[in-house]
């Protein structure tokens with residue numbers, strides 16, 4: 779099976795934008811797990827969280843991840859920021875290819891996320907503190923899951939893609 783490239787990282791780290799451009803540049807097929815979940819359920823992520831809860835979403839996320847891993851045509855995969863919380867997800871991604879962590883500072887993440895309404899976990903009063911709290915809780919999981927870490931602060935998508943391709947050589 780062709781090795782896959784999984785992009786992991788916090789909400790707002792650029793997984794979807796970088797993943798789709800990386801796939802175009804390398805002429806590979808791309809999939810975004812959140813988009814796939816929305817397509818299959820016909821619902822927005824925020825509504826899935828509200829109506830069915832986070833556990834339901836996580837089960838769906840794992841199911842889609844496993845199907846993608848079985849599909850040989852899909853190579854570049856943008857994941858949701860919480861996919862690394864599950865030990866089996868981390869193992870499955872590592873076994874299926876290279877896991878790239880797009881690492882962003884809290885400042886960058888806050889700047890990008892402060893106006894977002896589509897992240898159910900960040901629909902709280904103090905978004906800055908919540909980003910900081912969730913990232914502190916998850917940092918270890920991103921590091922555990924990653925084969926390669928790329929710092930994304932103050933870099934263009936083009937620069938990040940060049941770094942990824944160099945790291946994958």
Ligand code: S3P
Pocket residue numbers: 787788789790793812823857858859860861896897898899
């Ligand atoms: C989540 C991140 C979101 C989406 C869901 C949960 C998370 O994806 O999967 O809202 O737990 O960090 P993005 O990282 O693409 O925003």
